[in-house]
Amino acid sequence: MVVAQNTRTNNPVGKSVARNDVLEKVTGGATYTDDIQFGPGLLHCRVKRSPHPHALIKKIDYSKALKLPGVKGVATGDDFPDLIGLYLKDRCFFARGKVRFVGEAVVGVVATTEEIAEAAVDLIDVEYELLTPVLDPEFGASPEAPLIHPDLGNYDHPNFIFPVANSNISNHFKIRKGDIEAAWTQCAAIVEHTFRIPHVQHVPIEPHVAVAKCEDNGQVTLWASTQSPFAQRALLAKALHIPESDFRVIAPLIGGGFGCKAGVTMEAIPVAMAMKYKGQPIKFRLTREEEFYTNFVRQGLVIKIKVGCDKEGNLLALQNRMYWDGGAYTEYGVNVTRAGGYSSTGPYDIPNVATDSICVYTNHPVGGAYRGFGMAELHTGVDQAMDMLAAKIGLDPVEFHKKNCVQGGDVLATGMVIHDVGIKECIEKVAQALDWEIKDKPSAPNKLRGKGVALAWKAPAMPPNAGSSALVKMNSDGTVTVSVGGQEIGQGTFTAMAQIAAEALGVPYENVKVSGPIDTRYSPYEWQTVASRLTWSMGNAVRNAALDARKKVLDVVAEAWGEDAKDLDIKDGYVISYKTEESVSIKDIVVYGLPKPNDGGWIGGPIVGAGSFMPSYVTGLDAETGQGNRAVVHYTTGAQGVEIEVDKETGRIEVLRAACAFDVGKAINPDMVRQQMEGGFIQGLSSALFEGCQLVDGVMRNPSFVDYRIATAADVPAEIDTFIIEHAQDDGPFGARGIGEHPLVPSIAAVAAALYDATGLRITNPPFSAEKVYLALLEAGLVE
């Protein structure tokens, strides 16, 4: 299944070549941010945090802290008054004037050791005047709620975000398509239900860590575990009023991100400290407890769905009102809300749609990007509602999904016409793998058994003009160095990029190296490593750069040989002529050039190919109706199904087997696609069975691995079937589109559907913990 490393793999696209980033990961040689040695001059930072969800800061007294030996200094909100934020600029480096969530940074301390910095934090006194917190998004959106950001009307934001001044609504995305009121009268069955999806945490095994240093001349370097080195450079340089070229971000390998290392999060703090205390590097790393309660969360969602179909089961209308619990700052969350809005139908063809996707400030942790970017939360509501509607109209769920899923040419709720998608084949594959028609008996008398299926779609959520660039440098040993600005976050992007470059150039995969770590001083620009966009967008840039290098090589050889470049090709690292059957190894020409005929001088020289990519066709959407020509670049679609048993004595759900199928356009590396499907499904399953931030009065009550459980090796089904469907993406490299996030999108809804099939119960507020399931069984009289 994996090609051995000592081979020459030509035309590697579509082959499961060995990854190029993993050897050092199994020997301990891979360098993550915390592994970089900074020597004895390294200083350490710790933070005094707010214990209150909503309060005015009346007084900060750090005089005792400054007297502690080893303490270098402190910083507060008053030192850095500028607002930052990826989409909506609503956040300061440290709290200014008031705190808006438990865990918000109030004072930063720099000291010679972490222990001294922590001791100094304990010596800081902050006086607060408590304010009434907003702890529910639906209430937060109402006029009765206290205002969390009275200045919302003045905050800077792009024109596709719609904040409502003098409210807690930081974005209100709407769709109005067709005539929804008339449509209800034609429905033979209608389902109306409210679903509540809790906040969950990303839980990368590597906690956030960043080191910042400001030189005396004002140049700043940030070493960070980050998905967004270029976005961090742009946002932080602007907030600090320094040129972008004076702000350098070095981004080593990441030990898992899943969205929480996108944008700017805790990195702002060591940068701020470094600006104030110049000349020495300052390290800040989050404890696991801080990782849980102070960082970006997947925001909670209250989703109210009304959906109806005719008597044949054809969907006619959907009303979808979503209240996103955006937390204290919604700089990034406003775009999760937008994505939830324009994708609010799920992958279903529905002629009449009314959507309100509302991002609400609350005094909860800050919502950010999380693998799926709103889609897992959305589908947890929409797909369960579809399963309910199928049951109500008397259709098998698989039949219902196949009848209603989107197909190429359909006009989506935003007015966009969707491209060719293979979602119907995905449904069929999943149903087949689970022997959908066969109802298996439970394995024991105390067990109930059932199957469920759910669909997924997701588009890259990003600004319309998010771009990528790449360089392909040819070396005199015949190897090729590819420079990119996208991050290797575990998904295997460096491998996929090497495959794409090798394929486009005509050299073996093993001869292509991808240069890391990403360094904004030397790496070409990349917007962010998010949105499942790298294979497609950065892949296009790499392909273009490789084609540019290829053209330069062929032009040189054509001139030297007196041939037409059209008769030349590069195969296995050799330039060959179809006309004369001459050949030459590229290593002999890509640096030193070629002699002209008759000793008439030289041509060529070192060859570097450059390429970039930016979608040019995404249009704006009308603020009142959500209508526009093209809302997004494309959708990756798929289906997932599970077979489960429920233990009546404990309420525990055991997943016996699972099947995942996604249309990835073209699998650049099929085995890596399967790895994404398996890993993503298990992350989704973990959120279905175990995960949720227990927020009580704004305080997270379970900020540890003991109390916030994630799936272990003992929890996962051994049998996970994966299927790759390939309906080519018209503007993807070799037809590819992304798959990184999608596999966890349908997991909660699939488990919920199987739980219904097994027990007849609808539990609509995940996680489906053993306790919750048992109590539901008890209440329904299924156990005594």
Add this chain to the structure above:
Amino acid sequence: MSFHRITIRINGNLEQVDVPGNLTLLQMLRDKLGLTGTKNGCASGECGACTVILNGDAVNSCMVVAAECDGAEITTIEGLASSGDLDMVQKMILEEGGVQCGFCTPGILMSARALLNRNPHPTEFDIRDAISGNLCRCTGYNRIVTAISRAAEAESAAVK
């Protein structure tokens, strides 16, 4: 702060280290000896990223006091491959595609090695049990389980 002079055999080499009484084995490995392959994921014994083999047992090095390791034999991820040859668990986890971000990988490999040292013929349950204290957020675990199982088979075939 009291310091202790300890002698340990680490990855086959004898080392003498002066450690303060409150230093954990994890801190000693990373900050005193520069062995940064062992990862810090929680510093509270819950995630397994810092697993090393201490006197034959897989332990969370963040929960071990360095000063108490005098005379101990310790193997870290840096010592798993011998004279350039990957250990069988390393080879198999690469072949099976059981590595993504790689942050949990060192700890998982050390747990796997300790398991196979004491139980050369583990069942699937034994394997899942042995790595159930090693959290992984990327892979979904099954490829890792298969890799360890295949490593056990390959090693016992080599013994025969």
